[in-house]
Amino acid sequence: DSGVTQTPKHLITATGQRVTLRCSPRSGDLSVYWYQQSLDQGLQFLIQYYNGEERAKGNILERFSAQQFPDLHSELNLSSLELGDSALYFCASSGEKGAPREQYFGPGTRLTVT
Amino acid sequence: AQKVTQAQTEISVVEKEDVTLDCVYETRDTTYYLFWYKQPPSGELVFLIRRNSFDEQNEISGRYSWNFQKSTSSFNFTITASQVVDSAVYFCALRGNNAGNMLTFGGGTRLMVKP
Numbered sequence: 615d616s617g618v619t620q621t622p623k624h625l626i627t628a629t630g631q632r633v634t635l636r637c638s639p640r641s642g643d644l645s646v647y648w649y650q651q652s653l654d655q656g657l658q659f660l661i662q663y664y665n666g667e668e669r670a671k672g673n674i675l676e677r678f679s680a681q682q683f684p685d686l687h688s689e690l691n692l693s694s695l696e697l698g699d700s701a702l703y704f705c706a707s708s709g710e711k712g713a714p715r716e717q718y719f720g721p722g723t724r725l726t727v728t
Numbered sequence: 729a730q731k732v733t734q735a736q737t738e739i740s741v742v743e744k745e746d747v748t749l750d751c752v753y754e755t756r757d758t759t760y761y762l763f764w765y766k767q768p769p770s771g772e773l774v775f776l777i778r779r780n781s782f783d784e785q786n787e788i789s790g791r792y793s794w795n796f797q798k799s800t801s802s803f804n805f806t807i808t809a810s811q812v813v814d815s816a817v818y819f820c821a822l823r824g825n826n827a828g829n830m831l832t833f834g835g836g837t838r839l840m841v842k843p
Contacts, residue, residue: 616772616774616775645829647830647831656833656835656836657819657831659831659832662829662830669829702771704773708829715778716775716778717763717831718775719765719772719774719775720772721771721772722771722772
């Protein structure tokens with residue numbers, strides 16, 4: 615158990631809908647990262663938050679947005695869903711202060727868009 | 729730009745065989761960090777090791793060992809005396825010092841260990 619929690623574990627929804635994925639980092643970790651794992655694109659970084667502020671952005675679509683709250687949990691919002699958004703979405707956290715540390719991943723949310 | 733290549737998409741071995749998973753990386757950063765993660769059939773990503781670019785010592789942890797060679801930009805992972813429980817997809821990842829904090833993953837190697 616990495617200490618990172620994600621809910622829900624599975625999500626099935628229809629095209630055009632909007633969903634919210636939730637992540638709670640390990641106790642004490644200030645950084646939260648979101649990654650998408652799909653068959654055709656592999657594991658891709660989406661976005662990072664550090665102590666409530668956006669720190670880095672990757673290949674995140676404009677239809678997707680995220681935020682990190684004062685209690686450090688994070689939410690990834692996916693809107694106007696398309697079939698191609700079906701994927702496993704991971705949240706990771708790390709406790710780096712200065713020197714980079716390893717990222718610990720949550721169990722993932724499997725999103726199926728029908 | 730950073731890139732990680734895992735040329736072996738799938739490897740099949742019989743239990744107790746040794747197996748090496750290859751990882752080759754590209755980065756322009758002079759300081760960088762390399763990682764290996766394991767993704768078992770249950771789907772979660774499990775951290776295995778972090779290696780800093782300025783530390784070229786190889787590492788052994790039980791049946792696992794890692795060979796970091798800066799001269800060939802490789803960070804290979806060897807499992808000795810493989811077991812069925814080692815069956816998983818293994819990912820090599822790179823994080824640069826100047827490219828933000830994100831991990832760049834390779835495509836993964838699916839390892840199947842047969843009894």
